[in-house]
Amino acid sequence: MPKNKENHALLQYTAAFTASITAIGFVCGYSWPSPALPYLLSKSSIIPITKNQSAWIASLYPLGLIIGYLLNPLFVDRIGRKRTLLLFSLPQVASWLLIIFAKNTLNLYIARVIGGIGYGAGISSSTVYISEIGNVKNRGIFLVLLKCMMNLGFLFTMILGAFLNYQNMNLVLLTMPIIFVLAFSFLPDSSYFRDINRRKEEQEKRDNATVKLKLLREEEENIDRIKFDTFIVKTKVDHIRKEDNEGNVVANANGDNLSSTGQNREQTTGGTFELRGVKTEIETTKGTFEPREVKNADGTFEPRGVTTTEDTFEPRDVKTVKQTTKSTFETKVVKTEKQAKKSTLRNNIFCKLYSEQNYRRALEIMLTMGLTNILSGHAGITTFTQQIFTYEGAFLAPEKASVALALITLIISLLSTIIVERIRRKFLIASTGVIATIALLFVGVFFYCQESKMNVDVFKWVPLVGITTYDVMLSCGMGNVFYVYQGELFAHEVKSESIAFNKISYMTLSFLFLLQFQNFIDAVGTYWAFFSFAFGIFFGTFSVYILTPETKGVNLDDIQVLLKSKKFFY
Secondary structure (H helix, E strand, C coil): CCHHHHHHHHHHHHHHHHHCHHHHHHHHHHHCHHHHHHHHHCCCCCCCCCHHHHHHHHHHHHHHHHHHHHHHHHHHCCCCHHHHHHHCHHHHHHHHHHHHCCCCHHHHHHHHHHHHHHHHHHHHHHHHHHHHHCCCCCHHHHHHHHHHHHHHHHHHHHHHHHHCCHHHHHHHHHHHHHHHHHHHCCCCCHHHHHHHHHHHHHHHHHHHHHHHHHHHHHHHHHHHHHHHHHHHHHHHHHHHHHHHHHHHHHHHHCCCCHHHHHHHHHHCHHHHHHHHHHHHHHHHHHHHCCCCEEECCCCCEEECCCCCHHHHCCCCCHHHHHHHHHHHHHHHHHHHHHHHHHHHHHHCHHHHHHHCHHHHHHHHHHHHHHHHHHHCCHHHHHHCHHHHCCCCCCCCCHHHHHHHHHHHHHHHHHHHHHHCCCCCHHHHHHHHHHHHHHHHHHHHHHHHHHHCCCCCHHHCCHHHHHHHHHHHHHHHHHHHHHHHHHHHCCCHHHHHHHHHHHHHHHHHHHHHHHHHHHHHHHHHCHHHHHHHHHHHHHHHHHHHHHHCCCCCCCCHHHHHHHHCCCCCCC
16 A cells, blocks of 8 residues: 555544544543442432432433534535534533532533534534544444444443542543533544545546546447448458349340340340439439429429528517517526526435435434334433443442443454445344344343243343343444444435434434333333333334445445435345
């Protein structure tokens, strides 16, 4: 690989890694309630809260994310991806400062909303940034790296909660946006990488076109050679026939006079060949040059095919002409106004997302994946991890179980970056979805047996292993592909708006789910909750599989062509 290509690749990976720091902070804010709420609900808390207030503290962060997603499109296309990321790092810093110096629950509420705004706009911009700096060979790897950094953020939060007190944990989390600003300020915007990638793709297309043109020219040369050989053979055959015919004409002419010779030449084979062709040519010439004038019955001559001035320019009423012209002009003005309105409506980004088949299908796929994530309970498991692992006879302490879950998920997700561009996306979604369904069913069976007063001492490890398996499968499969599809399924002109729309939809559902998660567990019981989560991920996996075309190794333009297809099953 040439040195300039190596330098460009190094710069690409550095930019992708640095932009992904925002993803670490994003998940740190999302999973912060897991270690923070047990402390805030305890008697030693400096800010005593109730169970209902803890639900609001957990769910207000997604509400702030929604606001951030709405704000992101207003900035990302006007001031650029890089400046948007740097701008929204300010509310991230402010939110952690508010949490550190909070004196009551209202301070925590405000801090969670502000943090959600900063990280909501930040994660949207980083997704667009990372999808644009990559090319067809490494785009999937970069987008999966984003998901891996989210898993790293989850692990980072669990470790801080297990080994640091509440205040020190918040101080460390404050350093994340500060480190990002210091590192990212020296990197170029995504337009720099996008221009380089476009030039590379154009060069590859030119090279392919040159090869195809060369093959086409060789094929044409072969055809021309065959035609030329055929022409030579035909010419020789015609020459031989002509010589034979001329011999026949001479033989027939020896016994006849000049006048009879002319008549007999037309009758003989040779004469027919020579003289009929001349006759045909003369007749054709006659037919071509028809007389310009035609003699009328009165003896006068009239030009053929010429229209008189009287016939051509008929007298017309001037008033009628003016009215017709005015009416035509008004009709054109009305049509132009209607076309302008239709064009304005058609050019509206959000209308375009719904009106065009390819964007509408992409939205259906992304909404189905987000709904699957919610119905499988992932938001609740991530936010209330320690509370879920706090059950009778737990295999590990809740803090250690949370760290083990986050560590294993991170390791597997890192390995998934190697296979994401080697395995078909649809196969990855289907296989991991089935395994995650089975894992949640086992967890549900365990809690059912425990609540039925059965002896489950031998199987105390099932919740930890089952939930870890589920989280790993979701992260490697649909979790990774979700972020890959955000960069692949939408064209550049609607990418930032579509990502914002997907995230707003997901976080709206997440806000409602987290707000009622603990009430749902108390109402139906733990085992029924996990059974419903298993059904949610199975049904969602099946739906995504039949809706989604295979995009591995396909460039962005061809993906749009696939999405425009009227097929319901792919």
